[in-house]
Amino acid sequence: MAETPSEYLDGVAACFAAGFQESTVTLRDDQPERCILEMWGRFGDCRTRLLEIVAPDAPRKYAYYALRAQRVIAGFDNAPDPRALKLKHGPDYAEHRLERIPHRHTEDKTGLELTDEMTCADFVAWVKANLRPTP
Numbered sequence: 001m002a003e004t005p006s007e008y009l010d011g012v013a014a015c016f017a018a019g020f021q022e023s024t025v026t027l028r029d030d031q032p033e034r035c036i037l038e039m040w041g042r043f044g045d046c047r048t049r050l051l052e053i054v055a056p057d058a059p060r061k062y063a064y065y066a067l068r069a070q071r072v073i074a075g076f077d078n079a080p081d082p083r084a085l086k087l088k089h090g091p092d093y094a095e096h097r098l099e100r101i102p103h104r105h106t107e108d109k110t111g112l113e114l115t116d117e118m119t120c121a122d123f124v125a126w127v128k129a130n131l132r133p134t135p
Helices: 005-019 082-096 120-130
Strands: 021-030 035-043 046-055 058-068 071-077 103-105 112-114
Touching: 005 021, 005 035, 005 046, 005 120, 046 120, 058 120, 071 120, 082 103, 082 112
Parallel strands: none
Antiparallel strands: 021 035, 035 046, 046 058, 058 071, 071 103, 103 112
């Protein structure tokens, strides 16, 4: 039997909660047409944020962020960001304006690079490998 969007988000929530301290669900909305999960957690002095939207007939939408105070340390998402579209498609980027493009925002969102598709487990691993937890 195939996993439902709601069951998928149950697994995402468990992964996030296992990876970060003080994890809390700030939004969970399961509807037949789409399911949404938003969570916040902590890794040392960094706050972590997860947003996933899944639907039976649409590509998964995600955003994972690590923040220090109000500054973005790194953010991974697959929104149809114009800068990501330009990197991937060059001058023809406007023809793909709704395409989900996996990418990473660098510190304070000053830079952007294309990435592979990210999962919650990938994000937890990235944070633990790349950020130093300070009290």
